[in-house]
Amino acid sequence: MKISILGTGYVGAVTGACFAELGNSVVFVDIDPAKLDLIRTGRSPIFEPGLDELLGKNLKRISATTDTGEAIRETDVTFICVGTPSNPDGSIDLQYIEAASQAIGEVLRQKESWHTVVMKSTVVSGTTAGIVQRTLEEASEKVAFRDFGLASNPEFLREGSALADVFSPDRIVIGAEDPRSREVLERLYSSFDCPKLVCAIPVAEMIKYVSNAFLATKISFANEIGNLCKLMGIDTAEVFEGVGLDARINPAFFRSGIGFGGSCFPKDVRALIAQAEEMGVLPKILQSVMAVNEDQPMRLLDLLKKHIPDLRGKRIGVLGLSFKPDTDDIRESRAIPIVSALLEAGADVIAYDPLAIANFRSLFPDISYASSAAEVLQSDAVLLITEWKGFEVLDYAGKIVIDGRRVPKAAIGSIYEGVCW
Numbered sequence: 207m208k209i210s211i212l213g214t215g216y217v218g219a220v221t222g223a224c225f226a227e228l229g230n231s232v233v234f235v236d237i238d239p240a241k242l243d244l245i246r247t248g249r250s251p252i253f254e255p256g257l258d259e260l261l262g263k264n265l266k267r268i269s270a271t272t273d274t275g276e277a278i279r280e281t282d283v284t285f286i287c288v289g290t291p292s293n294p295d296g297s298i299d300l301q302y303i304e305a306a307s308q309a310i311g312e313v314l315r316q317k318e319s320w321h322t323v324v325m326k327s328t329v330v331s332g333t334t335a336g337i338v339q340r341t342l343e344e345a346s347e348k349v350a351f352r353d354f355g356l357a358s359n360p361e362f363l364r365e366g367s368a369l370a371d372v373f374s375p376d377r378i379v380i381g382a383e384d385p386r387s388r389e390v391l392e393r394l395y396s397s398f399d400c401p402k403l404v405c406a407i408p409v410a411e412m413i414k415y416v417s418n419a420f421l422a423t424k425i426s427f428a429n430e431i432g433n434l435c436k437l438m439g440i441d442t443a444e445v446f447e448g449v450g451l452d453a454r455i456n457p458a459f460f461r462s463g464i465g466f467g468g469s470c471f472p473k474d475v476r477a478l479i480a481q482a483e484e485m486g487v488l489p490k491i492l493q494s495v496m497a498v499n500e501d502q503p504m505r506l507l508d509l510l511k512k513h514i515p516d517l518r519g520k521r522i523g524v525l526g527l528s529f530k531p532d533t534d535d536i537r538e539s540r541a542i543p544i545v546s547a548l549l550e551a552g553a554d555v556i557a558y559d560p561l562a563i564a565n566f567r568s569l570f571p572d573i574s575y576a577s578s579a580a581e582v583l584q585s586d587a588v589l590l591i592t593e594w595k596g597f598e599v600l601d602y603a604g605k606i607v608i609d610g611r612r613v614p615k616a617a618i619g620s621i622y623e624g625v626c627w
């Protein structure tokens with residue numbers, strides 16, 4: 207199949223490389239020539255383990271251009287993978303989706319052969335059948351499902367394990383309402399033997415949001431229960447081990463700690479809240495999920511202040527800046543509110559992260575950055591924010607350690623407090 211990918215951010219880069227690996231020819235489109243230059247030489251524009259190798263291995267099936275027209279004319283299917291940032295009120299900003307739809311529509315006006323447009327970006331339910339379809343139809347002067355195909359195919363990729371998530375998915379969701387679009391997506395995924403759910407386009411879009419919202423709910427639930435267990439002197443991890451053994455519940459995403467960050471959970475839960483409110487529904491559970499998540503990092507600070515009540519002039523070590531291990535991504539990282547609060551309290555912060563220092567420095571240029579994790583231990587107290595593997599082998603003996611992620615070895619600190627244990 208000949209596939210064009212609009213947008214070479216996280217989703218576009220991973221999706222395109224994986225489609226090439228499956229034997230398709232893939233044209234990447236972006237407005238940023240620097241990203242395309244990287245792709246052309248087999249290097250990923252984003253950090254994801256294994257992605258450089260996958261791009262490099264499939265270079266003969268990959269091309270890259272800033273010319274949307276050329277890419278769409280030369281391919282049969284286009285995946286929209288552009289960003290959907292948040293508006294200040296939490297709703298999603300659809301300007302890039304609209305611009306992509308407009309650009310595709312203008313090319314489709316002249317294109318005679320059948321073309322299928324697939325929405326891969328995370329968009330709230332109703333977007334594809336609404337603004338996307340309308341813009342495509344107006345710009346192309348054609349009718350969706352009759353003159354060109356339109357479908358939704360949400361992704362469920364986790365940063366750090368995105369390639370495994372593409373090649374071994376739990377399920378593939380195909381939102382398709384015309385037989386040709388459905389057939390295109392079924393053919394594309396024919397080698398996968400996982401469940402494939404074919405549904406209406408708004409259902410596919412909703413599945414993506416509800417999956418993320420539910421996983422975020424599990425985490426906030428585990429954190430609320432974890433806060434209670436800590437007060438009761440009960441090991442919350444053991445509690446959730448027992449709870450997760452119930453097949454109706456499942457053990458995943460019950461790790462309590464300082465909450466969830468990243469580019470998806472916070473943004474998607476906020477967008478679902480905004481959509482519910484727009485529809486006149488009060489999303490009480492989702493609001494609580496966010497409220498618990500916002501309070502949780504502050505609990506780490508409260509625990510620290512229990513041992514060092516006045517943080518002014520104290521050197522506080524921060525281990526981990528990325529929103530989770532194995533990524534340089536700091537979007538919505540719990541390190542952000544924690545470092546802000548430390549600075550507000552007058553602390554002198556020294557931080558370390560194996561990958562995310564450069565990104566964090568752009569937000570916090572004035573804190574100190576260590577060149578090793580061990581250097582951070584030379585401080586009055588250490589906060590564990592991200593559970594990088596390398597932090598498990600440090601010598602915490604004699605240190606005050608406040609742990610937000612449950613790093614087992616850290617418990618040998620002279621004072622050790624886990625946020626929920």
Ligand code: UDX
Nearest residue numbers: 361362363364365459460461465466467468470529530
């Ligand atoms: C998530 C979804 O898992 C993925 O399916 C979706 O496509 C994008 O959003 P990602 O943001 O890459 O993926 O990371 P994930 O591994 O899900 O973790 C998200 C956040 O939740 C991290 O900050 C992590 O530390 C936190 N988390 C996760 C917990 O606090 N406890 C858990 O039990 C699991």
